[in-house]
Structures are given as C-alpha cells and as structure tokens.
Amino acid sequence: MIDNLNHILIRIENACKKAHRDPKEVRLLMATKTVSADHIKLAINHNQRLIGENKVQEIKEKYEALKSIKHEKHFIGHLQTNKVKELIRYDVDCIQSLDRLKLAYKLQNRLDYEDKTMDAYLQFNTSYENSKFGMNPENAISFAKEIQQLDRINIKGLMTIGLFSAKAEKVRACFKLLNQIQTQLFDHGHSVHDLSMGMSGDLEITIEEGSTMVRVGTAIFGKREYPDSYYWNEDQ
C-alpha cells in the first residue's frame, strides 16, 4: 500500500510537471471507503493527512480508532438529510458533496443549533448521467447564491465525478465544464478556489484541467467489492 501511495505521489508530480504546475497546488485526498482504520492509520502516518469517506456509517465505525491521530476528513458521498446530525457529530471538516438546496438548509440549521461551521464544495453533475449526483451546471449561479447566504457553510470550491469512459476527450469535457463553472462563479464574486476532480483512472487529465485536489482510492488501497455507484448512495 505504501508503494502504491508513493506511486500516486509520483503520478501527481509528473502530471504537474507536464502541465507546468506546482505540485504543491494539488492535494491528494485518500478515498478510504471500505478501508480499515488500521490501513488508514498507516497511510496517515506516511504523511498523508486528508481522507474522504462516502458513508456516515463508516465514519462512525472508524471514528474511535482514528480520533487520536491528526487528520482531516471530508465527506464525498451522497448524503441523506437525516444523516446531517451525525455528519457534524463525527467531526467532518468538509462536505464535498453539497448537491441540493434541501441538504444545504438542513446543514445550516443543524450547524447553527450546534454553533459550528463547516466547509463545503458544491458538487456538479458534469457528465449529465442519471447515475451521478450533483447539481445541474445550468443552475450553478442561483445555487451558489442561495448557499452563500447560509452563514454556517463556507463554500471553498467545487467537486465533480467525471464520466467513466475510455474516450478521454469526453472525460476531459466534464472537467473543463467544472473549470468553466468556477470562472462563472468567480465572476459573480464567489470564492470557489478548490477544484476537487480526478480519481485513480483520470487524475492526469484533471491536473491538466486545473484540479487542486485528486481523490484516489483504488490505486492506493486496491479494488473494492462493489461498483462505485453502490458507495455513492447512502440508501444502500
């Protein structure tokens, strides 16, 4: 696993070189769904501080084991509104999958009640597939405007999951679109600096397209038991 991790860091560095970017601009988030707390600890001790989980239940299960080790935790799965309370309880630093207003209002209310704040990325469905979550890119401005008014939620950036396809140009179009949404939102005064895009299979393309965070699971921890869509949906 540590070899895999080192290999990913080299891939990121090489992609940055190729794109004439500073490797310091691109953070690695380790997507740790299905990975045991012990394995996560090893990776964190290898100087990687940022993990992402897809299910509140898993965060809960690993919480005690990881509590004493310094790390940052992002939520990257599709969140049901009835899980908001727990998301806050287990010290999630950032929700990257803010994909609808109903969820934002629920989050705001609960954070307000607990006198806390949370960072957030707005998730967009840049591939327009029904299987993928995220806001419709056409609604980006009104979505951001509404959320901007919620004082407990700090919008830090944007997130997307690209198309899974062998056609590199179609995959790239998703990431270009997220980049365009960012420009649009910058023009409207939103500080959405972070672009979370890129996974094990497509991180090089996203770095060319301006990604500031890649989320890598399989290439570090190995294959998972179920297809990805299983982990995106909290219902399952």
Ligand SMILES: *Cc1c(COP(=O)(O)O)cnc(C)c1O
């Ligand atoms: C699992 C997951 C990843 C990592 O995917 P890999 O292909 O395993 O690198 C990234 N983002 C999200 C939202 C995920 O659910």
